[in-house]
Amino acid sequence: MTTKPLNDVYARSIRENVALVQQRVVRAAERAGRSPADIRLMAVTKTVAPEYVNVAVECGVNLLGENRAQELLEKHSVYTLGPECIHFIGHLQRNKVKSIIDKVSMIESVDSVSLAEEIDRQASRIGVVMPVLLEVNIGLQPTKSGFAPEALEEGLRAVSRLKNIAVKGLMAIPPKDNTQEYFQKMQQLSVDIAGKNIDNSTMEYLSMGMSADYELAIACGANIVRVGSALFGQRK
């Protein structure tokens, strides 16, 4: 475990940012007639040194989002939060599942049945049932991964048959334009799928909204918002 001396100016800006974002989450929930306690603020840590991630944790952040397996492996032992407070949110290669499976409590970015099968295999190996979200390519963007909305139900039926996986909802990264429309489509999709009562799956979580649009996402039903740069500053 290594700890570097903190840059006070940066640490202070993180503290201020966390307080501001927490306040905005509460207000957005109230405006939407929702309980603020139902919404989880995730700090997305990519490129941020773990000592600074811990500053956000000191301010009350209790959920971290990791994009890259390698970064998680390098940083997790320095974090003051354990695997129960860490979700994987980035594109995950099948050959990396083994290395991260015991370091996270949810994989939000399941974008194919074959990835789910590997998660199932590795979860079975260590004797856990891994909660996952299915990632939806709601804008049908060729550069983005995820199930096309039309393919979601079939994908969910296949994934939900796996014994060591529990599907808990949906995740999306919508296009930057007309974001509200895509958030609303996600909300509808979540309701529609929930109505099908597929065994071994729930639609408990809807993970959407980032620094630019988390308040809008909350208005559209998100209960996990994934915020990076609004907490830690612009990534270089």
Ligand SMILES: *Cc1c(COP(=O)(O)O)cnc(C)c1O
């Ligand atoms: C980087 C990232 C975020 C956070 O983005 P910001 O705009 O910095 O808030 C959220 N979700 C995913 C999947 C990301 O990769």
